[in-house]
Amino acid sequence: MPSMKDVAKLAGVAIGTVSRVINGNPTVTDEVRWKVQQAIEQLQYVPNEMARNLKKQTSNLVALLVPTVWHPFFSELASYVEEELDSWGYKLLLCNSGSKPWKEKQIIGLLEQNKVAGILGIFSNPVEESVLHRIPVVSIDRPFRANIPCVTSDNHAGGKLALHELVKAGARRLAYLGSVPTVPNECVRRRDGFLEAASQLGIPVTVFEPEEPIGDWNAYLERFLDQTPGIDGIFASQDEKAIRYIAFAEKRGIRVPEDVKVIGYDGIAFEGGLRASLSTIRQPVEEMGRMAVRLLLQRIAGESMEEKVYPLPVVYRPGDTT
Amino acid sequence: MPSMKDVAKLAGVAIGTVSRVINGNPTVTDEVRWKVQQAIEQLQYVPNEMARNLKKQTSNLVALLVPTVWHPFFSELASYVEEELDSWGYKLLLCNSGSKPWKEKQIIGLLEQNKVAGILGIFSNPVEESVLHRIPVVSIDRPFRANIPCVTSDNHAGGKLALHELVKAGARRLAYLGSVPTVPNECVRRRDGFLEAASQLGIPVTVFEPEEPIGDWNAYLERFLDQTPGIDGIFASQDEKAIRYIAFAEKRGIRVPEDVKVIGYDGIAFEGGLRASLSTIRQPVEEMGRMAVRLLLQRIAGESMEEKVYPLPVVYRPGDTT
DNA sequence: AGCATGCGTTGAAACGTTTCATCGAAGGTG
DNA sequence: CACCTTCGATGAAACGTTTCAACGCATGCT
Numbered sequence: 001m002p003s004m005k006d007v008a009k010l011a012g013v014a015i016g017t018v019s020r021v022i023n024g025n026p027t028v029t030d031e032v033r034w035k036v037q038q039a040i041e042q043l044q045y046v047p048n049e050m051a052r053n054l055k056k057q058t059s060n061l062v063a064l065l066v067p068t069v070w071h072p073f074f075s076e077l078a079s080y081v082e083e084e085l086d087s088w089g090y091k092l093l094l095c096n097s098g099s100k101p102w103k104e105k106q107i108i109g110l111l112e113q114n115k116v117a118g119i120l121g122i123f124s125n126p127v128e129e130s131v132l133h134r135i136p137v138v139s140i141d142r143p144f145r146a147n148i149p150c151v152t153s154d155n156h157a158g159g160k161l162a163l164h165e166l167v168k169a170g171a172r173r174l175a176y177l178g179s180v181p182t183v184p185n186e187c188v189r190r191r192d193g194f195l196e197a198a199s200q201l202g203i204p205v206t207v208f209e210p211e212e213p214i215g216d217w218n219a220y221l222e223r224f225l226d227q228t229p230g231i232d233g234i235f236a237s238q239d240e241k242a243i244r245y246i247a248f249a250e251k252r253g254i255r256v257p258e259d260v261k262v263i264g265y266d267g268i269a270f271e272g273g274l275r276a277s278l279s280t281i282r283q284p285v286e287e288m289g290r291m292a293v294r295l296l297l298q299r300i301a302g303e304s305m306e307e308k309v310y311p312l313p314v315v316y317r318p319g320d321t322t
Numbered sequence: 323m324p325s326m327k328d329v330a331k332l333a334g335v336a337i338g339t340v341s342r343v344i345n346g347n348p349t350v351t352d353e354v355r356w357k358v359q360q361a362i363e364q365l366q367y368v369p370n371e372m373a374r375n376l377k378k379q380t381s382n383l384v385a386l387l388v389p390t391v392w393h394p395f396f397s398e399l400a401s402y403v404e405e406e407l408d409s410w411g412y413k414l415l416l417c418n419s420g421s422k423p424w425k426e427k428q429i430i431g432l433l434e435q436n437k438v439a440g441i442l443g444i445f446s447n448p449v450e451e452s453v454l455h456r457i458p459v460v461s462i463d464r465p466f467r468a469n470i471p472c473v474t475s476d477n478h479a480g481g482k483l484a485l486h487e488l489v490k491a492g493a494r495r496l497a498y499l500g501s502v503p504t505v506p507n508e509c510v511r512r513r514d515g516f517l518e519a520a521s522q523l524g525i526p527v528t529v530f531e532p533e534e535p536i537g538d539w540n541a542y543l544e545r546f547l548d549q550t551p552g553i554d555g556i557f558a559s560q561d562e563k564a565i566r567y568i569a570f571a572e573k574r575g576i577r578v579p580e581d582v583k584v585i586g587y588d589g590i591a592f593e594g595g596l597r598a599s600l601s602t603i604r605q606p607v608e609e610m611g612r613m614a615v616r617l618l619l620q621r622i623a624g625e626s627m628e629e630k631v632y633p634l635p636v637v638y639r640p641g642d643t644t
Numbered sequence: 645a646g647c648a649t650g651c652g653t654t655g656a657a658a659c660g661t662t663t664c665a666t667c668g669a670a671g672g673t674g
Numbered sequence: 675c676a677c678c679t680t681c682g683a684t685g686a687a688a689c690g691t692t693t694c695a696a697c698g699c700a701t702g703c704t
Contacts, residue, residue, distance in 0.1 A: 001660095003659090003660055003661085004660065004661065005660080013683075013684090014683060014684045014685065015660095015661090015684090015685080016662080016663080016664090016683075016684065016685070016686090017682090017683060017684075019661070019662060019663085020662095020682095020683090022661095023662085027681070027682060027683090028682075028683085029681095029682065029683090032682080032683080046431070046434060046435050047435060047660085047661080048376075048435070048437065048659085048660050048661070049435045049436045049437065049661095050372060050375050050376045050379075050381065050436070050437050050659085050660080050661085051376050051659070051660030051661035051662090051689090052660080052661055052662075053372050053661090054370075054372045054373050054376045054659090054660080054661070054689055054690070054691085055660080055661045055662045055663085055688080055689055056661085056662070056689085057372075057689070059372065060436075061415075068401055069391065069397050069400050069401050069404070070397050070398050070400075070401035071397075072394070072397075074397075075391050075392050075393075075394075075396075075397035075400075076392050078391050078392075078397075078416065079390055079391050079392035079418060082391070082416060082417070082418050083418065086418075091415055091417070091432070091436065092415065092416050092417070093383075093413055093414065093415055093416075094400065094404060094414050094415075094416040095404070095408075095413070095414070096401060096404050096405065096408075109368075110413070112368060113368050113369060113370070113371045114371045114372075114382075114413065115370065115371065115372050276598075323690095325689090325690055325691085326690065326691065327690080335653080335654090336653060336654045336655065337654090337655080337690095337691090338653075338654065338655075338656090338692080338693075338694090339652085339653060339654075341691070341692060341693085342652095342653090342692095345692085349651070349652060349653090350652075350653090351652065351653090354652080354653085369690085369691080370689090370690050370691070371691095372689085372690080372691085373659090373689070373690030373691035373692090374690080374691055374692075375691090376659055376660070376661085376689090376690080376691070376692095377658080377659055377690080377691045377692045377693085378659085378691085378692070379659070
């Protein structure tokens with residue numbers, strides 16, 4: 001592999017001059033620039049990014065930390081994040097935490113060693129304060145700490161929207177099928193928006209939330225059905241929950257949407273999926289991904305942030321379940 | 323950020339000694355090791371991976387190049403690849419090529435600059451010979467060149483399997499809904515396996531393949547229906563095609579599986595999706611991902627490969643469309 | 645006592661850049 | 675003509691590691 005030294009020798013200039021040509025520094029004579037470019041061409045020289053990074057003490061790598069990329073929402077997100085990063089000359093390091101706090105910590109440690117320029121994450125637990133001093137971090141979906149910028153969908157508005165759409169579809173006896181409320185992802189805000197709008201309209205809502213991550217879905221949904229007799233409308237905090245509910249309910253002879261209307265949240269459900277699609281509150285995944293990247297790059301550039309949580313507008317995507 | 327120099331000074335030893343302690347070199351006295359570890363602890367020292375990489379002229383980064391991670395097959399693959407890499411101490415660099423040859427080339431160039439340890443890819447066009455001399459490469463799904471190891475599913479066997487399952491389900495007048503045959507992904511082998519098994523049983527098959535990537539699905543499927551009247555069984559070269567066909571056909575009053583049985587290929591279709599699932603030939607995604615990683619790491623370690631194409635066994639996953 | 649042996653440690657070179665103080669020549673001014 | 679600027683180019687230091695030849699010091703052998 002040829003290095004700058006070789007280029008410099010061949011072009012008959014100093015090594016620093018080669019550097020300036022490569023970095024587009026304008027204080028170079030056209031003649032010299034031409035000679036250097038010739039030499040680069042001839043030697044097929046390509047700059048060694050590692051050396052550059054070592055010198056500059058930062059890399060062109062940005063990490064995206066997700067629970068698992070094998071989930072439509074996260075893979076769609078990753079896709080946009082990669083695209084946006086690429087357009088700014090950064091590369092994407094993808095890490096799966098499996099939602100395990102210890103794994104998350106370990107990964108962040110490794111990322112520090114690798115001197116990534118910044119970290120984008122859907123975190124499962126708060127990021128250590130000390131890390132924040134050393135690496136720019138932007139959180140997605142989960143506002144753990146006040147001092148990390150966080151990009152989310154407008155969960156509160158989404159919850160309200162879900163309620164209004166269920167009512168519009170004719171449902172009157174509603175249930176909320178939620179997530180563990182102690183994990184501060186934004187599901188609680190979806191719930192609160194939903195409940196707030198419901199109470200404004202004087203509509204009763206049964207809230208059903210697990211106390212810990214769900215292991216046995218069948219048992220869980222069985223319990224849900226028991227506790228919500230006569231229900232005719234459901235808002236699920238995530239599409240996946242909605243889909244599982246529907247599969248389970250139909251086996252029990254409950255028809256969707258005739259007997260029960262269902263609205264999910266996320267917008268992951270395979271568009272034009274087999275036979276039916278889920279009505280859902282669609283998160284603005286693309287905007288969230290791109291915005292998170294741009295915020296992170298601002299941080300990397302040393303600019304300060306204006307606000308702390310950036311909620312992005314959601315839309316209702318009608319399907320066949322309302 | 324403290325460096326080895328600081329640690330060495332604090333521990334009162336030479337800088338090289340610190341290096342040996344960190345790398346677990348056994349030729350270090352327990353006493354010295356202890357002193358160094360104390361110093362590391364005290365200074366909160368973490369090795370700088372960049373400097374290490376520069377010196378060793380390689381990184382702990384492996385790139386995975388996919389057309390788009392926003393496709394269930396690729397995101398599942400990425401997930402397993404990441405996990406396997408992680409277990410070997412490598413990190414995953416994710417790149418989307420968008421199936422664009424120019425983009426693919428550009429990315430590979432950047433990866434070279436970044437001195438990735440190796441590249442795993444679902445390539446859309448042949449990788450330049452010169453690159454192969456410099457970086458270990460393993461191809462997934464598409465055996466472009468004889469000199470790159472390639473991990474695929476056993477497409478030929480998968481095609482045969484599809485035929486037998488369609489016949490078992492009672493179909494007799496079959497069609498193959500395929501992909502552009504000039505792109506040497508392995509779809510042609512699926513077709514050939516399908517046709518071979520069909521001719522052995524003396525069953526006629528209508529082959530329908532686009533000449534270029536499909537733009538207008540409606541027009542395309544319209545044409546397909548016109549050219550395959552009276553068909554009662556379809557093998558689609560990819561799940562996505564199968565799903566689109568079904569959605570389109572049902573609008574035309576064709577019932578699946580009553581009128582037409584359908585089998586896809588990939589195994590991506592959302593398990594337990596809304597109401598119905600696709601019958602499909604499932605690729606062994608996990609095995610493919612892990613094997614590709616292991617092959618690549620062998621290459622990186624300088625070992626030679628035994629064979630060139632590694633086909634992994636597929637299974638039939640029955641759904642509601644046969 | 646003299647000498648080879650082996651082991652643990654040292655110090656410096658090297659990896660390939662960027663950056664900065666310095667230098668030399670050309671051009672403008674008094 | 676001497677002097678000050680300006681501008682392009684130079685050369686070396688620095689980034690934080692790894693690696694390797696060399697070194698000093700016990701130890702065991704003759």
